Amino acid sequence: MLGLDDKQIKELSHWNHDGVTNIFVWIKKESQKCPHCSKSTVSTNGTQTVKLNHAAFNDRPCIIHFKKYRYVCTDCGITFMLPNPISSRKSRISNNSIRQVMKLAKDPRMTFKLIADQVNISSTAVMNTFFSNAKVPVGELPSVLCIDEVYLGRKSKKKYAVVLLNFETNEVVDLIYGRSVEDCIRGLDHYTRDKRNKVKYVSTDMYSGFFKLSKTFFPKATICVDSFHVIKLIIDSYQKLLIKIMKKHDTESKEYYLLKNYRHILLKNNGNVEWFKRKYNHKLGYYISNTKIKELLFEIDKDIQLCYELKESYISFNRLKDSTHLEEKLNILITDFNNSSYDGYQRIAKTLSKNKEYILNSFIRIRKRRISNGPIESRNAVIKMIIKTSGGYRNFDNLRIRALYVLNAK
Missing domain, CATH: 1.20.1320 (phosphoenolpyruvate carboxylase, domain 3)
Structure with a gap:
């Protein structure tokens, strides 16, 4: 559960108090290399105990009391602590809790509040954990690009976002805030001309702005109206x-x-x-x-x-x-x-x-599939579910990260 070898543990105990499971772990003293001069030392100068919030254990909130030695280098006099194997540096949340947060966040029905209740940390901690760990790099432009819009709700300043999807892999390439031509140009401006010229087909609805965008940004692409x-x-x-x-x-x-x-x-x-x-x-x-x-x-x-x-x-x-x-x-x-x-x-x-x-x-077929915006409609439904369950997003960047993380989760 803690990812530690039994040989590393000097003392391990647990108790329940006010409905909370407490686990005490004390790491053994071992020869360590000084990070300053690389000399080995076993000398210590006291211990340090940190409290870590841990994912619910047996349906109870769980706190880990992690105790470790403070080492002193006998050559240079530097004191140092070993890296915490249970959590990241300066984090009060265990690595297992972080994994739980990221796993639960893949479900579009899960709000940050629901995740917080399950993992035994605050909603703010869940949000900070998610946004610092979610990796959602902007995808490469595909040869067959689907373009559609999705409604963002009343709380959003701009009511629509543009969804870009890879027709062949069904992966969402990116979300762009706003649906005007100017908004789309800003959202696509980081792509070089060579990358944009690799787009061979663009599938879209009959919105004139998307036609103008396709002709301007993807001049070598064949435009297809979604049936x-x-x-x-x-x-x-x-x-x-x-x-x-x-x-x-x-x-x-x-x-x-x-x-x-x-x-x-x-x-x-x-x-x-x-x-x-x-x-x-x-x-x-x-x-x-x-x-x-x-x-x-x-x-x-x-x-x-x-x-x-x-x-x-x-x-x-x-x-x-x-x-x-x-x-x-x-x-x-x-x-x-x-x-x-x-x-x-x-x-x-x-x-x-x-x-x-x-x-x-639109009757053109790619790998026996007719070009259409069919795949993008189901992705739009997921985005709407994320917005609905959360009560709406005021910050589009946060919505974009959550949506791309959910939609492209593997």
Whole structure:
């Protein structure tokens, strides 16, 4: 437990007092080299006892009373103490406690207060221990770089941070405070031009600032629009249509009821809905399947069915693995969206047309994996969990260190 050899120990005892386990350790006197003149000596001038907070022992707080000799060199007269094998120099926390802190800190659900309760030291000591021992060097820029943003919460002066991720290894390269082009340039400025030119692909959403950043900082990279964000844009637009139609009907009507309670089945991907299982509906007064509910929803307004089919057409296009005639198929979809009577889909058509090159680039595969921001979304969820469990971070540098430590922990 203490990492000491039995031969080193002169005396070892323990006792319990007020719910605290106390361990007394006295190190034997042995011949030691003087750090000043390198002569050996066994002469001593008293002892020193230090108290060290130790990780909980048998679910009890634990204190180690560590006693060692003060040596005197018979040649030069210098007095010296041996290094403490249980803790670092000038530290009042045992090495085992430090290891426990660093291990527990890998869990994003653990706050510094919870760690302090388990390790039997103060929250301040946990924070000081963590930030002095966490090694989070800035990663190298990868050949395939994913860029996304994450919300930092209300306590943060800047509401968003930019997350940089290595698509091939799923490791987070860095977090940048703020999402403006100026913020990103400051965060990336330490990378040389040669390192930036090694980035071959950049995957991002359709935020214009990320496009500008990619073109400026990674001029040799191919820009890819993340497919998830395109589909989300279409689904969000479709939901606005459904809500708009719902509000045209009386709140007591069947149409309002169906759109309010069942529009979610139209927003899901067709393959993710259980269509044929029948359930009793108390409002309608009979057993009904999701297939029949979809038919009833389509009867409310013709745009509901037409826009649903367009949404599903784009999802089917997005799933294509054969890259043959991709541009031709996308052009047909853009035309269909533009010809829709729903103005929201007409705006979607303009967005698809404007970003057509980047959308087609997203079908590129690296080691049989299509380039996307999929891996970065799960990392964003971890960052949000760290922020939520801690109640928010006012100091972004501390959040960055904790997040990188958790996300890239091995």
